[in-house]
Amino acid sequence: MDPVIVVGAGPVGLTLALALARQGVPSVVLDETPGRDTPRAARTVVLHEDTAALVERLAGTSLDGAGLRWTGWRALRRKQVTHQVVFSGASDALPPGVRGALTAGRGARGTDGAFGADSGDPADDAVPDGAVTAGPAPLHIAQHLLTDILRAAVAREPLVELAVDSRLDAVEQEAAGVTAHTRGPSGTWWRGSYLVGCDGSRSTVRKLQDIRFPGRTAVERYAVAALRTELPWAGEAFLHRMPPWRTTNPFAGEIVARPLPDGVWRLDWLLPPGKDLVTPELVVTWIRETLGGWTGETTVSYELLDTGVHTVHHRLARRWRAGRVFLAGDAAHLLGSCGTHGLDEGLRDADNLAWKLAAVWHDGPHETLLDSYQAERRACVAARLRAADRVLPALRGRGGLRTLVPGAARGQQTLLMEGHLGRGTLGAPGSYTASPLTAPPCEAEVPVDTPPGAQVVDVPVTAEDGTVVPLRERLGRRALLVVLVAPGSSVWDRRHWVSAGVMPRLAAAVTALPHPAELLVAERYPGAAPHTVLLVRPDGHLVTALNGVRPADLYAAAEATLGGPAPSTTTREQAGAR
Template sequence: MARVEVLIVGAGPTGLVLALWLAQQGICARIVDKTAGPGTTSRALAVQARTLELYSQLGLADEVVAAGMRNPGFNLWVGGERKAHLSFARAGAHLTPYSFLLVYPQDQHEALLVRRLEQMGVPVERNTELLDFEDKGDHVTARLRMADGAEERCEATFLAGCDGARSPVRHQLGASFEGGTYEHIFYVADVKISGPAANGEVNISLDQSDFVAILSYSSDGHARLIGTVREDRAGQAEQLTFEDVSQRAIARLRLTIDEVKWFSTYHVHHRVTNRYRQGRVFLLGDAAHIHSPAGGQGMNTGIGDAINLAWKLKAVLRGEAGDSLLDSYEPERIAFAKKLVETTDRVFTFVTAEGSFADFVRMHVAPLFATAVDHIDAVKEFMFRVLSQTMVSYHDSPLSEGTAGHIKGGDRLPWVRVDGSDNYEPLAAIAWQVHVYGQASSDLRAWCEARGMALHEFAWHEAHDQAGLARDAAYLLRPDTYVALAEPGGSAQALNRYFSERGFTKFASVDVDRR
């Protein structure tokens, strides 16, 4: 019987990223997928800034950015007129190294992740289907059907279900998937376009109960369209072609469709499972949550699930922390998923609502609001933070504690660039570390040295204050780069207590110098 530390079911972006982060940390993982090969259509396109920040941990960010296309801004069109423009570069310039929306077709994205995983000695096992599994208490036994039809049993310490919205893993767990389905039929199409909106930016057009979103993914006019199907053809989804889609919003943009390369229709669901963990089995990505494509959040959220779980699995598997650490995965990720579903639900409901009042709001009230927003930098920055997922935090997590300056435990560490370098360079290590902006105490230096924990001191600068950081405070950072403890006094005792109370044996085993 094969034996691995983590069996990953599903080789979409979520499963591939989980395998990559585990392999980077020296964890023996096996990844299987029942399909014969990776997807050949673009599907998810948006890669958000927060994902790119985390990709830097594996040296993936630069390669992904080079392969994709930067969409530098967002335009809202109503009734054929551009009513608002959001410059990502301007709104996010001081927030992240990646102040743009990267558009990178999922098929190419997956191929890059697969190549990197193979370079690390972990191949994706195709035509391999999970038939069932049993949680034995101290391990999981899975039954697999191999490419030749033969069955194999695999024993794993943990099992990760990254197997999509119809997840067999979730079904066997008996976990619910509460939510609903929008009544409209939507389409996605990869097209070659020309016209005013073929400008390399994100464009969304509203026209009564019709809308279309355009995301460019090449400099020669190739783009993704997302929109609604004509009402009179909505009951014939399986026979629909591009000629059946609603054309009003497209026409208002004076957009010319020169070629349709791929077209598909679908119902949009909004659902979240009631549990992300049961014993030694976890749910990630679409197996745990699905929602409308508004804002390009889905794939990025699944990747966030994977990175959140990967370092915790490693800590437990290597005896650095107790099993209770894994209990933090669900509350941290399910809270964000529920909020995301609620937010995208409101957006989708707004752009597709029918009736004269809804049309009035969409065609007259929304443009006035958008025009106002267009002139308020603080609102633009807020919108960028939401879209880029740099606003994601874990304030209510059992792993989050303290406040120093304006930064709380559970926050993403603010990005600060000073004199050509930034405070994100040390975050390439998938490891606990401490940051001090100013000067660390001798006790804190001794504590970090005794535990082999990196301590990074940054000479105090006005930019740190502007970012909300406190001078001489200690910021304990988790391996996924979120702030675990914000300690205003820079106390070594506070860090020691943090680890002791949460069962981290690796970092609470040496006496602290209490001079």
Template sequence: MTGQDVLIVGAGPTGLVLALWLTAQGAKVRIIDKNAGPGPTSRAMVVHARTLELYRQLDLATAVIEAGHRNPSVNLWAKGKAKARISFNPTGAKLTPYPFVLVYPQDHHERLLAERLEAIGVTVERQTELVDFEDAGDRITARLRLPDGSEEISTARYLAGCDGARSPVRHKLAIGFEGGTYQQTFYVADVEASGPAANGEVHLSLESSDFVALLAYAEGRGRLIGLVRDEREDAAALTFQDVSHRAIESLKLTIDRVNWFSTYRVHHRVADRFRRGRVFLVGDAAHVHSPVGGQGMNTGIGDAINLAWKLAAVLKDQASDTLLDSYEGERIGFARQLVETTDRLFTFVTAEGRIADFLRVEIAPALASFAYRIGRVRELLFRMLSQTQLNYRGGPLSRSNAGWVEGGDRLPWIPANGLDNYAPLAAISWQVHVYGAASGDLKQWCATRHVPLHIFPWTEAHAIAGLVMDAAYLLRPDTYVALAASEHAADAFEAYLSEVGITRP
């Protein structure tokens, strides 16, 4: 019988990120996966800006960017004509160090994460399957099937189900997974292509009763995502030649080679609970939704990082177990909102009929082009796509405000006077930021509590971003603002930690 702090079931990006962040904070983890190796095909493709910001904590961002392909723009086509080119950089460059959509195939992504995990002493145990588990109240007892067919009993203080949409962990807990499955069948194809649209950018082609998206991961190579319009009982047996090529031809795209092709159905579901006792659901085990906007994998990674710092704090006796309840409290609302938003967009893109075709092909491209010229609309769209808009305002760990910045917000990124205020966020730790001057009481509190204090000279850029001169912002280990205080910050911070059950930040 073996024991560890956390048993992680599933070694996709979500499970690997959870293992990385826990191990970096001193937790002992075991990560298992029933498959023989990382998926051989590129499923999730997009890594958004917020994920890259968080990847800085383990020095992962640069490696992922260098391995992936930056897409600076989305091009919208309708009936064979380019209708709009939406560039991320003019707006995104003011909001994040990563003003682009990074396309990085999931199979490559998983391999990189697994290599990083192995480099810090944890190896994914492949062909190892969770057969059963019991929550004994003070520990988890799990029965595992090993590669040779033998079984082993493993114990852990907590269990994380990162085991996908069909999650055996969720089924064992009998947690509801409300939602449904869209009627339409989609296809995906990794292709080598030539033509004007094979320029290394994202292209969306809208046609009457047809559409296709092209996500480039190199010039001349990319992922096609399209719709199989006709209901086919043999959808699983379809080939690339069987699906409509009208939207592809409208991109003036010539497919030179198909490296991989598959069909799938899209689900939209959210688990009723993300935690039960010592067991957590993370990523697709907790929520699945349409691929619109490439949000799925990024949301799972966000789940993992949110849970990791809380588990680490409890494991190190720095916080009470009640802190772990905030994982569900913060992530389930976002998952529900995301499913609702992507559901509306998915329905619009796939709706059939003359009116739907007219709105999608004639009206939507014109509106998109017009709206994107409006600065506030352009910023909102980028924030939503990049997940830099995600916040925990009103959540169980969020308090107060100073200026426009509230507890639960992502800290605004402000490179000013040659200083990057995100540089200290590479540490997975509580910290305090002050823009201007810090009071003596705050300095003393930070010293006593061993909380790093970062003071940035006040500039007009800070005011534009909504910060308040001399206010103090208490940041969580996942870089979100916990509490913002314009005055008496030391007292406010001490009271906050006591209220949320943090004994040693």
């Protein structure tokens, strides 16, 4: 079968190619550039737990050497802390006062992972006396470094061909495949089984397929600067709303600072609506004013590395699939207001689509499975865009929530924090609760802390070879994962428990599933009783949790995950003839 053609060699396209290769599917990546990114210190991305883990798994390397995981998050109002989150395992990097609060076990005020009082009145602002531990920290990394890491992994992968200086200008579809033409020094025709447009906001693939891309332009604008300096909150990212030195324009009163390795910081100033020119001299004035306000010094030493203006658009393609052609990443959606990050969603697109393309590449066409990509991913991105549109009037002082609810400024801080930290309606990874691949209801289904359709928790599991690995390490291998929750199994050698209790019956049920599957054993899983059996998709989303070994129910759930019964040979031949 022909390879998958991936158009675009940015982080999403390269991630998709690596994810396909991990599942035994060859691909050709069409890169219109000479094969390298121009370094820009001010062009950075934030990856949250699931997307950073995906890149590290596919690239075979840790990103910590190139990026920086925040040790904490602060939300400042005027010059006092109104929200603070400390990430798990990061307390040693915190100031002594915060470390002491953690050691003393002081509780947090509030239930949203934040604390402190922010009533909207500066007089009510309070410096917190404790901290809340949170999940893993977001990772901040320069985009060109992320791309370089992915390119290096692609160079080592024999199933991926990278074609540089290859600009797409034509796509033709037929029953058995797709053909793409590129122009450049060695313009040619490329033959593929499917084609995925990962070619950015001005996507040629989307335009060639005549897919509309409606939405809103310039939802938010930011002036951006990357500089090397010392700030009072080393290693912590923070949001400062309405600082004392802010101008009379309320839109100029929000600044975000995110740390990078080697003492570098990225600073973002929210700009007022419109297209007013942001000059280098104006940015330098803001830098001096901001650094002086944070440090209390009249003159602060810094090295300016890069500046720019970042404009956030909100757009969503009408269709993400046109026959054998798909869209992913910025070609399919644009978002990023209220602290959210669009690259996260693009990488989730790649993860979702890769295992489905791999299934049909190996086993034959299955339209329901391929259609589910648009149904699942477009719904998640649309929900995030709707959430941002609802809260923007309140966050930006244009009426709405703040004019109706007393003390609503506290809610504003929480909303912005959720966007920046990848939580809640604005920031959390989407759940495929209304997916066409949802398993049928059955009496054996039991609730766990992860609802069906949501991402599973990354617990340690014992693989069939006896090794103990993180659950996420087994994802994306063209196999469903069947996880048995068996407390006490870790104290026994595998050769003793693999043939005891429910294991032989479960192993037989896994072997009989309609798709390759791997049997894993977990000592525990949040909210799961002993002998609970979890079925997990190759992209890490929970299909169902069953009370014990239920071969018929497990088979039905696995079949639904693949889009229903596999097409017969006759049906496949008819599909190929169309």
